[in-house]
Amino acid sequence: MRLLHNYHYAAAMLLFCIGLYTVIARRNIIKKLIGLNIMETSVFFFYISLGYLDGGIAPIRTGGADPARMVNPIPQALILTGIVVAVSVTALALSLVILLYRQYGTLDVDRLYRDEDGGTHGGPSGEDAP
Amino acid sequence: MGTALNLVFIALLVATALLAVFARDLLAAVIIFSVYSLIMALMWQRLQAPDLALTEAAVGAGVTTVLFVVTIFKTRRREEEEKE
Amino acid sequence: MKNLLALLFIIALAALLLYVAANMPPMGDPDNPTATHVIPRYLEGAEKETHTENVITGIILNYRGYDTMGEVTVIFSALAAVLAVLGRERRGRIHAYVDRSTVPSSVIVRTMVRFLVPLIVLFSVYTILHGEISPGGGFQGGAIIGGSMIVFTTIFGLYESSRRIPQKVRFPLEGSAVVTFFLVGVLGMVGGGNFLTYAWPRVAAGLQPALVTWLTVLVEIGIGLGGAMVLTSILFCMIREEEEIAVVA
Numbered sequence: 001m002r003l004l005h006n007y008h009y010a011a012a013m014l015l016f017c018i019g020l021y022t023v024i025a026r027r028n029i030i031k032k033l034i035g036l037n038i039m040e041t042s043v044f045f046f047y048i049s050l051g052y053l054d055g056g057i058a059p060i061r062t063g064g065a066d067p068a069r070m071v072n073p074i075p076q077a078l079i080l081t082g083i084v085v086a087v088s089v090t091a092l093a094l095s096l097v098i099l100l101y102r103q104y105g106t107l108d109v110d111r112l113y114r115d116e117d118g119g120t121h122g123g124p125s126g127e128d129a130p
Numbered sequence: 131m132g133t134a135l136n137l138v139f140i141a142l143l144v145a146t147a148l149l150a151v152f153a154r155d156l157l158a159a160v161i162i163f164s165v166y167s168l169i170m171a172l173m174w175q176r177l178q179a180p181d182l183a184l185t186e187a188a189v190g191a192g193v194t195t196v197l198f199v200v201t202i203f204k205t206r207r208r209e210e211e212e213k214e
Numbered sequence: 215m216k217n218l219l220a221l222l223f224i225i226a227l228a229a230l231l232l233y234v235a236a237n238m239p240p241m242g243d244p245d246n247p248t249a250t251h252v253i254p255r256y257l258e259g260a261e262k263e264t265h266t267e268n269v270i271t272g273i274i275l276n277y278r279g280y281d282t283m284g285e286v287t288v289i290f291s292a293l294a295a296v297l298a299v300l301g302r303e304r305r306g307r308i309h310a311y312v313d314r315s316t317v318p319s320s321v322i323v324r325t326m327v328r329f330l331v332p333l334i335v336l337f338s339v340y341t342i343l344h345g346e347i348s349p350g351g352g353f354q355g356g357a358i359i360g361g362s363m364i365v366f367t368t369i370f371g372l373y374e375s376s377r378r379i380p381q382k383v384r385f386p387l388e389g390s391a392v393v394t395f396f397l398v399g400v401l402g403m404v405g406g407g408n409f410l411t412y413a414w415p416r417v418a419a420g421l422q423p424a425l426v427t428w429l430t431v432l433v434e435i436g437i438g439l440g441g442a443m444v445l446t447s448i449l450f451c452m453i454r455e456e457e458e459i460a461v462v463a
Contacts, residue, residue: 003236008177011140013231015147017224022151025220028209030156030202034163037194038147041170041186048177053249054242058178059257059269062347067257070269071178072248074256077273079182081285084353084441087189088292091448094201095296098452101205108209180349181270184341188357193445196364200452 008049015042029097029107033090040086044079051075132176139173154209156202164195264412265426266346274351275433276426279410283399286391286437293388293444300451319369327369334362342438343431352391352434356441363446372453379446387443394436398429 003010015038022035051072057065059073097107104112146166153159167190175183239246256277257269264272274282338358345351367375398410405414412426 002238002240003232006235006238006241007137007140008241009235009238010232011143013235014144014228017228017231018144018147018151020227021220021224024223025217026151028156030198030205031151031159031209034150034159034198037163037190038150038166041167041190044182044186045170045173048174048179048182049241050248051179052177052242053244056178056242058180058349060180060348061261061267061269067254070257072253073260073269073273074253075248076179076182076270077278079179080185080270080274080353081281083182083185083189084285085288087194088289090194091197091452092292092295092299094197095299095448095452097201098204099299107205181268181351181354184349184354185357188354188361192361192364193357193449196368196449197452200449204452 008052009046012042012046012049015039015045027109029100029109032109033093033097036093037086037090040082044082047075047079136173136176139169139176142169143173155207156209157199157207160195160198160202163198164191167191167194264430265423266430268346268348268351271346271351271430271434275430276412279395279399283392283395283410286395286440289441289444290389290392293448296448296451300454323369327365331362331366334365335359338362338438338442342434345434346427346430352437353441355434355438357445359438359442360445360449363442364449367449367453372450376450379443384443384447387439388447389440390443391437391440394433394440398433401429 019035019037019039019042022038023032026032026035051074053069053071055069056071057069059070059076061067100112101107106112143166146162146169150159150162150166153162167186171183171186171191174186243249256273260269260272260277261267264276266272266276338355341350341358342352342355345355363375363379366378398412400409402411402414403409405411406416407414412429413422414425417425
């Protein structure tokens with residue numbers, strides 16, 4: 001059974017689905033961002049699994065390592081770029097969340113829409129600040 | 131041996147992802163997400179990607195988590211009630 | 215109702231993706247398409263062409279130099295966007311009396327942090343400078359420096375840590391990754407090659423390996439410093455208290 005051998009791919013795809021469910025179904029924006037991060041890491045995980053070689057070694061030639069046994073370096077170089085872009089996206093999104101909370105006092109997407117339709121909106125209530 | 135360890139890591143990954151998604155306390159969710167990132171870094175080290183493991187441990191488990199925590203301290207810690 | 219619909223959609227998607235995973239080539243097989251076409255060329259040629267023993271560093275900074283240059287621009291743009299959203303602190307305007315960014319901590323924690331932060335910075339310098347022969351490089355080292363600043367700021371507060379890295383050092387260094395990359399690219403043109411050529415044709419062939427290595431290390435240092443300062447600035451910008459904005463405005 002191929003799926004049992006490719007269990008890394010299967011795990012990455014399950015994690016992607018968990019992240020996508022969070023982005024769609026959870027109403028809290030911070031939860032949505034955590035879901036987005038889970039999706040990103042799952043895609044990175046899939047790429048690295050694609051580049052893996054049975055009994056492979058890291059693609060570093062120090063000490064005269066054999067290039068024929070090395071794992072695929074291209075996905076790793078791509079994903080290194082991806083991780084850094086992911087943290088940039090997260091930082092920007094979180095600063096927008098802070099601004100949104102200052103303006104509307106809620107992190108709930110449904111309430112944000114209701115406020116836009118002319119509901120009551122005050123500043124942050126601060127009742128459950130940590 | 132190696133396969134068993136991989137399976138343990140993958141089970142932990144799925145478990146921490148589900149816990150992070152369904153925790154009511156946002157701070158707890160973020161800390162669980164940092165554990166998820168750390169296990170992911172270990173998994174990548176097992177897949178012979180030490181550069182990425184280093185990056186994920188520093189960026190995913192460190193910087194991203196702190197940015198989330200700062201945001202939660204600036205906003206609110208609990209999810210709002212589900213009222214229709 | 216909405217959640218149920220989302221759940222059904224996710225289950226259908228998961229089934230589709232698992233079907234794809236079951237029909238992909240077996241993972242880790244040396245005959246896979248991912249391991250056969252261009253990969254041997256990269257693995258064999260990287261040492262001769264990029265003069266870096268870490269193949270990933272060679273690919274990131276040399277083969278795919280344009281890509282990475284765009285990426286450091288993305289980080290810089292992210293910082294610019296965060297500053298546009300939340301507002302940058304004015305020069306010298308972080309005052310001790312509005313600094314509520316820290317929680318009181320015991321003397322043990324303070325002593326340990328004082329002891330640990332220099333060691334973390336030392337490790338990150340090692341990571342940056344050895345990026346071409348061991349795992350690591352500019353991005354990793356920069357993120358580790360950013361992490362050490364986070365630890366320091368959590369314990370000692372924004373006021374103390376912005377005194378350790380003064381604004382007049384931090385603000386110019388934020389762009390150092392982009393600037394270093396661009397300068398090395400232009401130097402490649404001056405040296406007789408294309409943009410981002412590391413091995414200058416006008417230099418004697420015997421000197422070229424050393425030249426490529428030193429330029430790679432230079433770009434790594436630029437990326438490391440720039441990344442660290444960008445992360446520190448984003449962090450400072452986000453933990454700054456609202457009273458301070460009121461003081462500035």
